[in-house]
Amino acid sequence: MALVASAGPLLQWSWISSQSGTILSLLVQHIELTAIAVGVGLAISLPLGIAAWRLPALRTPLVGFTGLLYVIPSVALMAMLAPLTGFFSVTTAEVALVSYTLLILVRNTVAGLASVPEDAHEAARGMGYTQLEELFRVQLPLALPSVLAGLRVATVTTVGLVNVTAFIGQGGLGQLIIQGFGEDFNTPIVVGLVLSVLLAGVADALLVGLEHAVLPWRRAGAGGA
């Protein structure tokens, strides 16, 4: 027998039940960090997406810039932000998380708006809609499937990335991962991993539900596609 400390069983149920309070509060923190990031990301991306769609000159620099952000690793981005927004602050975590939602949300908003059929545009004009009315009543609703598809990808990605913010003192479930690694103890890591994957799955399922709720015409017309 080698004299190496065991990392314990993959799941030690007694630890889980004794730590259930902590686990729950970390899960809640994880959900909060994700929700704020995706919410703020959407609030920034919708106007940016509308602007990029209206002014094609903006499109290339905007997609280029958000694409550049995508290539920067999350730990590196947070580390670069830290001197500006505080080493262990929520702001640093959120700025990084929001940055990563921008590419997919802006791109899908533009794609959704660009796919609005010309007929719909002409019908709206014929009905006497102003540009603003047309945007809110015709174009944005028709772009919604694409925006929601982007929202799903952004949410699932953010759930995973929140774990990494544990390095700057945030992290939700990521804190369990750091704890498990620090203590050579499997259970916290497995709990963090499993809950993180489950959370991504549940969030995705909820957004699919939202898709069905706000796009009833799709459900009826597309036959469940």
Next chain:
Amino acid sequence: MNFLSQVATFFSTGSNWTGSNGIVALCLEQAKLSAVAVLAAVIAGVTAGSVLGHSGKGSFAVVNAANAARAIPSFALLTLVAIQPAIVRLQEGGFITAAFTMFALAVPPILTNAYAGVRDIDPAVRSAALAMGMTPGQLLRRVELPLALPLVMAGIRTAAVEVVATATLAAYVGVSDLGTYIFTGLDTRNNVETFSGALLVAALALMVDLVLAAAARGLTPVGLRGPSWSWRHGTAMALATLRPR
């Protein structure tokens, strides 16, 4: 400007570049780790993906599993592997852990892209190749893979950028790569070191992306290049499957 001038001093100090903890050594370690993981993933992913795309058997399950695997946080997998006694015993445990995790991270995008690339080939092209007397192996090697190459390369590019980015985390399990600057800097609240490390990682990731974009262009059969397959189009394809890490 004071902060940026400190960063400039970090990069212009010769002793920061040399030695076992110098920029060059750490950069090479990150590149070595990434190369090992991506090469292994290319072999496994392209083989499995093209065979699945060719035969179509069991592909639904495998492709779905590959997509689901992408929801696993790489950071969790990395630490979990790192603390297993069998790994802790090894001298190069950190490197092996990181290489394995990066491999697991790189296979799904390569596999799904290779699968999609081979599957979506015009059936008429297949029939023509078979009618010319090609064996299934020849069909795969000489017709299907070359035609699938743009998508295969996009998958490899996605995987490589993700791996280079995630390799930063390897410093957390004891590999001395560019992540070392970031983690040491965060621990000691040394803004300059952290920021410089982050700059280096971002530069390396961008470089890998650009080099692979050029390679993809060079390797694509001339007939497929045309005006419709531009560098920008390649970027868009790669980003479509890329996830931040």
